[in-house]
Amino acid sequence: MxxxxxxxxxxxxxxxxxxxxxxxxxxxxxxHLFYQHFGYRPKPGGIYPDDEGLYxxxxxxxxxxx
Numbered sequence: 001m002x003x004x005x006x007x008x009x010x011x012x013x014x015x016x017x018x019x020x021x022x023x024x025x026x027x028x029x030x031x032h033l034f035y036q037h038f039g040y041r042p043k044p045g046g047i048y049p050d051d052e053g054l055y056x057x058x059x060x061x062x063x064x065x066x
Contacts, residue, residue, distance in 0.1 A: 028053070042055060
């Protein structure tokens with residue numbers, strides 16, 4: 001497992017993550033596809049970088065995508 005995957009896996013095991021309804025992250029141009037691979041999706045209107053050059057992504061930990 002790569003370093004980024006290990007960090008994300010560890011963070012998603014955190015009690016705050018597990019109790020959250022929604023998690024939002026700002027992702028750089030070079031990282032947004034990495035996060036999308038793990039279920040983070042652009043917020044409404046967030047398919048382009050914002051004024052800070054970041055993609056606003058979100059994940060709903062308790063939703064199932066079957």
